[in-house]
Amino acid sequence: MITFMNNSDSEEEPCNERTSLMSAESPPVPSYQDGLQASEAGEAQARRKRRTGSNRSPNNIADGEMSDSGVPVRESALENEEEELTLKYGAKHVIMLFVPVTLCMIVVVATIKSVRFYTEKNGQLIYTPFSEDTTSVGQRLLNSVLNTIIMISVIVVMTVFLVLLYKYRCYKFIHGWLILSSLMLLFLFTYIYLGEVLKTYNVAMDYPTLFLVIWNFGAVGMICIHWKGPLQLQQAYLIMISALMALVFIKYLPEWSAWVILGAISIYDLMAVLCPKGPLRMLVETAQERNEPIFPALIYSSAMMWTVGMAKPDTAARGPSQQMWDAAEDGRENHRSPSHADSQMSETRSPVPTRPITSLEELEEEERGVKLGLGDFIFYSVLVGKAAATASGDWNTTLACFVAILIGLCLTLLLLAVFKKALPALPISITFGLVFYFSTDNLVRPFMDTLASHQLYI
Amino acid sequence: MGAAVFFGCAGIAFGPALALVLLTVAAEPERVFECFFPLPGSPRAFFWLVSLLLASLIWFVSVRLSDREDARLQYGLLVFGAAVSVLLQEIFRFAYFKLLKKADEGLAMISEDGRSPISLRQMAYVSGLSFGIISGVFSVINILADSIGPGIVGIHGDSPYYFITSAFLTMALVLLHTFWGVIFFDACEKRRYWCLGLVVASHLLTSGLTFLNPRYEASLVPIFIITFITGLWAFVTAGGSFRNILKCLSCK
Numbered sequence: 001m002i003t004f005m006n007n008s009d010s011e012e013e014p015c016n017e018r019t020s021l022m023s024a025e026s027p028p029v030p031s032y033q034d035g036l037q038a039s040e041a042g043e044a045q046a047r048r049k050r051r052t053g054s055n056r057s058p059n060n061i062a063d064g065e066m067s068d069s070g071v072p073v074r075e076s077a078l079e080n081e082e083e084e085l086t087l088k089y090g091a092k093h094v095i096m097l098f099v100p101v102t103l104c105m106i107v108v109v110a111t112i113k114s115v116r117f118y119t120e121k122n123g124q125l126i127y128t129p130f131s132e133d134t135t136s137v138g139q140r141l142l143n144s145v146l147n148t149i150i151m152i153s154v155i156v157v158m159t160v161f162l163v164l165l166y167k168y169r170c171y172k173f174i175h176g177w178l179i180l181s182s183l184m185l186l187f188l189f190t191y192i193y194l195g196e197v198l199k200t201y202n203v204a205m206d207y208p209t210l211f212l213v214i215w216n217f218g219a220v221g222m223i224c225i226h227w228k229g230p231l232q233l234q235q236a237y238l239i240m241i242s243a244l245m246a247l248v249f250i251k252y253l254p255e256w257s258a259w260v261i262l263g264a265i266s267i268y269d270l271m272a273v274l275c276p277k278g279p280l281r282m283l284v285e286t287a288q289e290r291n292e293p294i295f296p297a298l299i300y301s302s303a304m305m306w307t308v309g310m311a312k313p314d315t316a317a318r319g320p321s322q323q324m325w326d327a328a329e330d331g332r333e334n335h336r337s338p339s340h341a342d343s344q345m346s347e348t349r350s351p352v353p354t355r356p357i358t359s360l361e362e363l364e365e366e367e368r369g370v371k372l373g374l375g376d377f378i379f380y381s382v383l384v385g386k387a388a389a390t391a392s393g394d395w396n397t398t399l400a401c402f403v404a405i406l407i408g409l410c411l412t413l414l415l416l417a418v419f420k421k422a423l424p425a426l427p428i429s430i431t432f433g434l435v436f437y438f439s440t441d442n443l444v445r446p447f448m449d450t451l452a453s454h455q456l457y458i
Numbered sequence: 459m460g461a462a463v464f465f466g467c468a469g470i471a472f473g474p475a476l477a478l479v480l481l482t483v484a485a486e487p488e489r490v491f492e493c494f495f496p497l498p499g500s501p502r503a504f505f506w507l508v509s510l511l512l513a514s515l516i517w518f519v520s521v522r523l524s525d526r527e528d529a530r531l532q533y534g535l536l537v538f539g540a541a542v543s544v545l546l547q548e549i550f551r552f553a554y555f556k557l558l559k560k561a562d563e564g565l566a567m568i569s570e571d572g573r574s575p576i577s578l579r580q581m582a583y584v585s586g587l588s589f590g591i592i593s594g595v596f597s598v599i600n601i602l603a604d605s606i607g608p609g610i611v612g613i614h615g616d617s618p619y620y621f622i623t624s625a626f627l628t629m630a631l632v633l634l635h636t637f638w639g640v641i642f643f644d645a646c647e648k649r650r651y652w653c654l655g656l657v658v659a660s661h662l663l664t665s666g667l668t669f670l671n672p673r674y675e676a677s678l679v680p681i682f683i684i685t686f687i688t689g690l691w692a693f694v695t696a697g698g699s700f701r702n703i704l705k706c707l708s709c710k
Binding site: 403410447449457 | 511624
């Protein structure tokens, strides 16, 4: 889609995320939570395509209808185009999401395998008070289930709290909360991480240098995430904080609890996003009703171009058709639960909270991109990291989980292209990941080990 | 030992594969086929993994049901498990072929001129390459990880050339999977079932030859000969000829 859209205009071409069936006037509405978001073709999209006059080479029928006034064309001609563009669009986005997810997992696995700190048991979070040191299997299982229940309830409570805050327009509170969480992640956790890495490699570092490094890292991170910054730097920071958060989880969640929590959270994700009364869905719908952009969310976006605040002389020329632009993150998000409730990072995408839609100069431009919530990154990395940490030093298990998660992500994106609405990104991937982890660890590993000991190849 | 062996063996095992990927897949990032079949390798890796999983399940069950003490029986079960795994891999390759055919038809339907933008040969090549890479990675990654650490190879009387021969075997395997992919898809397309049978047979033969390890002359040399022959066969199947090579070399 990007190639098509860019052909017709200059780089100021407002390539936006396709949003499905959102009303033309809706401005960017980034949901507060994270989630997988895809912009789907909708009426506005169709009109926008025609407005921009992109060379729709695949379907010549549409060319005849090309006009800048956005007159709706025969739907059938659109249908075909839509499908093909959906496929191409979807495929490209799959790649765009694979790279950051892979990077995050690589960082987590590399850290787990080299830094001992994150595999040592040094206590547990207060959210998982029951210890797993008991001898009997039943007791251990019971404890892990109880831990999971507590953790999930904390997450549910946080989400509902967030939704309420949003409903009652307590924006400042949420802003403050987000900033506080990202401060903690960017400074405190990075300091701990850096300390452990230096300890592992036995590198001496003095405090002034450390202070300088951490200060710069954290300050630039805050600016990039909450305000403006180069897209790739922003993405890099989001990947890093997801990795840090995942490492914290890997360290402090006891083994069986971690697996049960992963399973439970994918079920929760499924329910929260798809059920009509799910908190995340309500959040998105509220935002859409109000037609206002929500705050910066914990969302990773694959392609964003913020040209906020720039007067765009040529956009004025486009006239009323500009209004059909449902740019930016829209409601199509999978909401990730607020395990980020306690450490939330926000990715500021909307500098102006209430942007009048008719103000053409302030319209933000975005390339087409897909959005994935940071929580999804975190839980994918937790799964792979746990596999790396506990699978008896075996790399096959880690690799199998990695492939399983990527396949799940691919399937989810496929479903996204088909259903064109917000979908939870966790369930399919985590299910595949769990299945592959347990089966590879117990079945494939002995097989491959025995083969390797005889140097047999299959 | 250490980093030198690690990087050397990794380079040997995955060098050709990496070169192939860089030259063919990554060199044309805008190619439609990249767009349509993203995630170089992920679905194919998944298929291969599932086949491995099933084979391990069968082996595991058979081991559990048998007498653990009997070494000959265990070895026999291992051979059986390896053979089952080879067959399952080929079955899943066939299943993947069917899936690709369907997707191809779907794409052809919605494209403008009724043809799919990617040729089946390219898909065959990428599919074979991905199978090869995931198979190679699974075979050799634990060995590579161990080669970094301290240790002495073959201290209990095994061959001291374990790492390097494993690397060479992996390289052969990756290349073989690529060639088999091309030949297999072409054979399925043209319904030449004897070709299919030959591919499966050569896979079984290759796997069987590794049972002759550590007598490396008896296993490595024939495997490389098989690799070369299969490569030539795949080249001819993909439409290459001596003239093509000449044309390519003279940069026309």
